[in-house]
Amino acid sequence: FVKRIDTLAAEFPADTNYLYTTYNATSHDIEFNDHGIIVLGSGVYRIGSSVEFDWCAVNATLSLKEQGKKTAMINYNPETYSTDFDVADRLYFEELSYERVMDIYELESSTGVVVSVGGQLPQNIALRLQETGKAKVLGTNPEDIDKAEDRHKFSQILDSIGVDQPAWKELRSIGEAKDFANEVSYPVLVRPSYVLSGAAMTVIRSEDELEEKLTAASNVSPDHPVVITKFIEGAQEIDVDAVAGNGKLLVHAVSEHIENAGVHSGDASLVLPPSSLSEKTVDRVKEIAQKVAKAWNITGPFNMQVISAENPNGGESLLKVIECNLRASRSFPFVSKVLGTNFIDVATRALLDRDVPEPVDLMKEQRDYLAVKVPQFAWTRLAGADPYLGVEMSSTGEMACFGKDLVEAYWTAMQSTMNFRLPQPGEGLLFGGDTQTTDLARIVDFLNPLEYRLYAANDEVKQHLESQSKDGSVKVEVIEFPKEDKRALREVFEKYDIRGVFNLAKRRASSLVDEDYVMRRNAVDFGVPLFMEPRTAVLFAQCMSEKLPKKEGVPDEVRRWSDFIGGKPL
Numbered sequence: 001f002v003k004r005i006d007t008l009a010a011e012f013p014a015d016t017n018y019l020y021t022t023y024n025a026t027s028h029d030i031e032f033n034d035h036g037i038i039v040l041g042s043g044v045y046r047i048g049s050s051v052e053f054d055w056c057a058v059n060a061t062l063s064l065k066e067q068g069k070k071t072a073m074i075n076y077n078p079e080t081y082s083t084d085f086d087v088a089d090r091l092y093f094e095e096l097s098y099e100r101v102m103d104i105y106e107l108e109s110s111t112g113v114v115v116s117v118g119g120q121l122p123q124n125i126a127l128r129l130q131e132t133g134k135a136k137v138l139g140t141n142p143e144d145i146d147k148a149e150d151r152h153k154f155s156q157i158l159d160s161i162g163v164d165q166p167a168w169k170e171l172r173s174i175g176e177a178k179d180f181a182n183e184v185s186y187p188v189l190v191r192p193s194y195v196l197s198g199a200a201m202t203v204i205r206s207e208d209e210l211e212e213k214l215t216a217a218s219n220v221s222p223d224h225p226v227v228i229t230k231f232i233e234g235a236q237e238i239d240v241d242a243v244a245g246n247g248k249l250l251v252h253a254v255s256e257h258i259e260n261a262g263v264h265s266g267d268a269s270l271v272l273p274p275s276s277l278s279e280k281t282v283d284r285v286k287e288i289a290q291k292v293a294k295a296w297n298i299t300g301p302f303n304m305q306v307i308s309a310e311n312p313n314g315g316e317s318l319l320k321v322i323e324c325n326l327r328a329s330r331s332f333p334f335v336s337k338v339l340g341t342n343f344i345d346v347a348t349r350a351l352l353d354r355d356v357p358e359p360v361d362l363m364k365e366q367r368d369y370l371a372v373k374v375p376q377f378a379w380t381r382l383a384g385a386d387p388y389l390g391v392e393m394s395s396t397g398e399m400a401c402f403g404k405d406l407v408e409a410y411w412t413a414m415q416s417t418m419n420f421r422l423p424q425p426g427e428g429l430l431f432g433g434d435t436q437t438t439d440l441a442r443i444v445d446f447l448n449p450l451e452y453r454l455y456a457a458n459d460e461v462k463q464h465l466e467s468q469s470k471d472g473s474v475k476v477e478v479i480e481f482p483k484e485d486k487r488a489l490r491e492v493f494e495k496y497d498i499r500g501v502f503n504l505a506k507r508r509a510s511s512l513v514d515e516d517y518v519m520r521r522n523a524v525d526f527g528v529p530l531f532m533e534p535r536t537a538v539l540f541a542q543c544m545s546e547k548l549p550k551k552e553g554v555p556d557e558v559r560r561w562s563d564f565i566g567g568k569p570l
Contacts, residue, residue, distance in 0.1 A: 001025035002107060005093065018091045021103060028107075034070040036089055037138070038105055038113040040122035041075025043096045048266055048393045049119045052330040056117040056301075056344050058084045063348035065089075067355070072108055074101060075118075096121045102133040112138040114351060115145075116300045116327040117344060123149065123327055138351040139300035145326045148296060151191060151227035154324065161295045163288055164320045166307075167230040174214055177228055181210055184230040189391065190214065191227055201391040203231050203262060205507065232320070235261040235309040238277070238285055239270060241335045243301050243343050244293035245350035250359050251343060252289050253335035254282050258372075258410075259389070259533050261307045261322075266330060266393040269413075269536055270373040272338045273363065275406045281308065282363050284319055292324055301347040303329035331373065334400055338371040340565035369564050372409040373400040376417050379524040387520045388508045389533050402564045411543040420529060423500035425450045425548060430496075431465060431476070432457055432519045433504035439534040441468035443502055446541035448474050450548055455496055457481035457515055483518045486525075493526055502531045502541075 002021055006014045019030065039061050042053035054077075061071045073088035076095055085091060090108075094100045096118070105113060113129060115122035116139050126142040129135040147153040152170050159165075169180045171190075181188045187205045190213060204210045237259070242252035256274035257265070274282065285306055292304060305323040328344065336343045339362045349356050376397035379387045399416045403409030414420060423429060429452045431440055444454065444465050454476045456462040462476040479496055482488040492498075501523035509517030523530040531537035 002028045002030055004029045017089060018085055018093060020093050021100065032108050034089060035109050035111050036070030036072045037064055038108065038110045039071060039073045039088065040096055040101065040113065040115055040118045041073055042077070042119040043075065043121045044077050047396060052333050053117065053119040053328065054084065055333040056328040058087050059342060059344040060114055060117045060348045061088045063345045067352055072104065072110065074104060096125070098125045098128050098133070101125065101129065102135065105133065105135050112136045114138050116140065116347070119327065140296065140298050140326045144296045148324050148326045155227070157295055158321055161291045163291055164318060166232055166320050166322060168227050171214070171228055174211055177210060177214060178207055180228055181207070187231040187233065189229045189231040191229060203391055232261060232307060232309045235307040237261040237265070237268065238306040238308060239265055239331060240285060240289050240304040240306060241329055241331055241343060242289050242293070243347045243350060244298040245356050246299055247294045247297040248359065249290045249293050250350060250357065251341060251346050251362055252286060253339055254285050254363055255331065255335065258535050258539060260535060262391060263389045263533060264391055264393040265305055267375050267389050267395045269375065269410070270331060270334065271370060271406060272335060273367055273370050275370060281317065286363070288319065288321060296326060298326055299350050301328040301332065301343065302326045334373045337561070369402050369404055370406060370409055371400055371402045372406070372413045373398055374413040374417060384521070386509050386517055387524050387530060387532060388505065390508060402561070407543050407546055410539055411547050414540060419527065421499070423452065423529060425452060427499040428453045428455055428496045429500045429502065430455045430457070430498045430519065431461055431502050432516055434506040435460055435464040437534065438468060439504050439538055440502065441465055442538050443541040444469045444474055445471055446545040450545065455479045455498065457519065481515065483513050483515060486522065489522055490526060493528065498528060500529050502537050504532065504534050504537060
């Protein structure tokens with residue numbers, strides 16, 4: 001039975017549009033005359049599933065209403081109730097399980113269900129809704145969704161349409177896995193199917209690690225095989241958000257990650273329009289998107305991750321597709337607002353096949369700005385967790401800012417993140433991590449002229465910084481670093497006035513007394529800005545070198561969002 005959520009403590013009849021279902025009743029509170037379209041939301045908030053998908057679901061609902069359709073949304077997070085409770089004609093506070101969705105679908109005698117705007121949960125039940133429940137799923141056929149979610153089917157289709165991808169193999173035994181890993185050489189990536197935010201994905205760097213981790217990955221999704229892929233280090237990752245109608249590309253956005261490939265797209269800093277990709281590369285990415293849209297006969301939103309890797313034979317870089325989701329992604333609100341085109345509105349029109357706009361290449365337009373989306377982390381809420389970025393998502397929020405160039409946009413975005421205090425010239429900076437690359441030395445080259453005091457926890461880092469930096473005047477002091485005494489370490493931070501930590505470790509710590517782990521963790525615990533990813537750390541050091549000598553520090557002009565995009569905000 002469907003009941004209204006009582007907002008008036010039973011003193012008066014509550015006339016609300018938010019509902020729940022129960023077996024403990026004898027009658028319905030409403031009549032089912034709407035026969036509306038059901039929009040499935042994102043479900044509860046957790047890492048990887050948050051307000052971005054709510055934005056997509058709400059905008060899909062608004063677009064459906066504009067087309068004269070009645071709507072019912074099923075979602076069960078409080079955010080929808082606090083901000084968007086009146087957007088849908090009916091709002092069901094129910095779990096996104098097959099049984100509950102079908103109960104509501106049948107009661108409402110619904111004319112269709114939208115599964116592509118709520119993230120991963122609706123996708124997981126799409127095939128069952130169509131095949132078992134005989135529900136009308138709007139947009140891309142759930143059988144095609146399954147072909148994209150199943151890593152084996154996905155890779156086979158990419159091969160058939162001539163789209164490159166990293167070398168891969170389906171896993172059936174640990175012996176096979178070892179042979180394949182030795183054939184393509186480590187590192188490799190173990191990835192299960194049907195996962196959100198990289199859950200259980202692991203980068204493996206040795207045979208012992210492979211044996212240890214494979215068991216965990218296999219247990220995640222026993223019904224779906226696990227695929228092992230060659231992991232390409234140092235490659236650049238490109239994000240593609242797009243909308244197609246009957247296999248034809250309608251709109252698309254190509255964003256670049258600042259971080260190297262291997263950092264989850266939800267933790268990466270996105271730049272749109274891309275600042276370092278050539279026009280030819282952007283065109284090649286569009287061609288791949290067109291091939292994918294046609295191969296899967298996509299109608300609605302989809303998202304791809306592509307990596308750009310150096311070609312060992314010289315010539316233009318290799319573009320390899322590493323993932324494709326036939327649904328809206330968490331960057332859809334960002335690209336819509338930066339490009340001034342509501343991708344979800346276009347997608348909803350494609351789902352209904354009504355008033356579908358003509359294809360347009362938004363990436364060809366010249367813009368006098370770019371925008372950067374940076375992640376927000378909640379390391380302080382997870383005592384002892386290692387603040388390290390990998391293929392599993394860690395961020396709990398995001399911040400996007402506009403600027404006239406990459407330095408201005410990134411500088412503004414980083415200062416807008418929560419609890420961020422900029423280290424001032426004359427204060428102390430602590431360095432640590434991988435000395436096999438030039439990244440730490442490049443950071444010091446940017447910062448040394450600003451007269452920061454530079455510290456390291458060991459001689460290796462000190463010698464690396466002093467010998468590798470271009471400026472021969474760099475002086476680094478090795479300080480005491482009590483790894484097992486937090487109180488003593490806090491006193492060290494205070495004694496040397498350490499206000500920033502650059503720790504570029506190559507891999508996650510294996511013990512609680514690992515020097516890099518202690519440095520990262522305590523930077524978080526002491527409220528000191530931490531930079532632990534090489535490319536973003538170098539970029540922020542560049543921002544500091546360009547912006548700090550100027551008195552204003554932040555952009556000297558403030559422009560409204562609508563001024564940037566040259567029109568009415570979405």
